[in-house]
Amino acid sequence: MKKIAIVGGGPAGIYCALQLQACNNLEIHIFEKNTPLNTLLPTGGGRCNLTHFAQDIKELASNYPRGEKFLYSVFSNHFICDTLDFFKKIGIKTYMQNDLRYFPISNSAKDMRIKMLAALAKARIIKKKIKRLDELKDYNTIVLATGSKGGYNLACEAGHTIIKPKPALCGLKLSENSPKYPQGVVLKTEQGEILFTKDGISGPLIYKISSINARKDFPYEIEIPLINHEKLFEAVKESPKKSFGNVVSGFIPKSLAQVILKNYGKKCANISKTEILELVKITFNVVSTDNKGEIVTSGGVDLKEITNLCQSKINPKLFFCGEIMDIDGFCGGYNLQNCWSSAYCAAKGIRTYLF
Ligand SMILES: Cc1cc2nc3c(=O)[nH]c(=O)nc-3n(C[C@H](O)[C@H](O)[C@H](O)COP(=O)(O)OP(=O)(O)OC[C@H]3O[C@@H](n4cnc5c(N)ncnc54)[C@H](O)[C@@H]3O)c2cc1C
Known part of the structure; x- marks a missing residue:
């Protein structure tokens, strides 16, 4: 019997x-300091957005600002279809939403958790926080999935x-000198939606931007296309007697x-081209993240020190999977797909290492 410790x-x-x-011939112990799969419960707003459709490995990997190249090999070992097949085998049927995100048919992260734990026939879960690696010196391999x-x-x-580590996929706080944007209002832009919050901006587009900029130092500016100037120009020309503000509100x-x-009440007849061009984009001065939203961590164990089967290049007894590695993806099921695929690779690496 070979002994495996999974931490997390x-x-x-x-x-x-x-x-x-x-x-066969494996004794698997999972050390978990809290309740197993508790972190699955809030995913996808309680529905668990478990993955996202992509045509191929390259397309899937392009959704990870950190880890893209590393994931080519990981996804070639275990792609979306392999994950869906595996879940089906353990009784978790899935479906794809119109926006290409996958969810369990039950639409319930709670149900998914129950089914995953029920399928754990052989592994033993031990409620314990591992503080030092030498607590696990009797094990043949150790997986860090913390x-x-x-x-x-x-x-x-x-x-x-x-x-x-830095937060990603979260809202952003704006400089105190920013205009008092209308809280709770949603702005639809070509690139996605922005929600104005008490002290900043949030919503799907901002999560993505926070992820892309996760390693950038604050403060920084972001520019987002606001109004198509040609369309606005036409609208202004068509309604010379209307106020500019009325037309822009369209x-x-x-x-x-x-x-x-500043020129809300000005008649369109008196609006210059420059005034129209000022609305082509909106600029935000970002001072920090707001730590709200679907927060994932950008940062973690350096991928240069990990093989493509998620094995440590420093200590071959050690494997990694999930968010502990310096991998993070956009919203839409990508972070869980990293968990599934890297966990599969670690398991494959362990079998190769031990047998
Ligand atoms: C609100 C929210 C919603 C999300 N929604 C989605 C979504 O819909 N789709 C998606 O793809 N991603 C989503 N994510 C991201 C996703 O949940 C994470 O990427 C994923 O949970 C990471 O899994 P993991 O197993 O690597 O780590 P974790 O989920 O963090 O699990 C690690 C486990 O290890 C345990 N642990 C840590 N240290 C020790 C120790 N020393 N000893 C013993 N146990 C330890 C912890 O208690 C924990 O249970 C969401 C995240 C949040 C916060």
């Missing part, structure tokens, strides 16, 4: 155990480098137009 009973750790248990917190010290103990929410236009 989140999506990555549990999926890794599920992949390993088909292999997510964004709780495992960096263990990786460091083995000699690994941690790329500084393109963006009136409450936003009232905040950003």
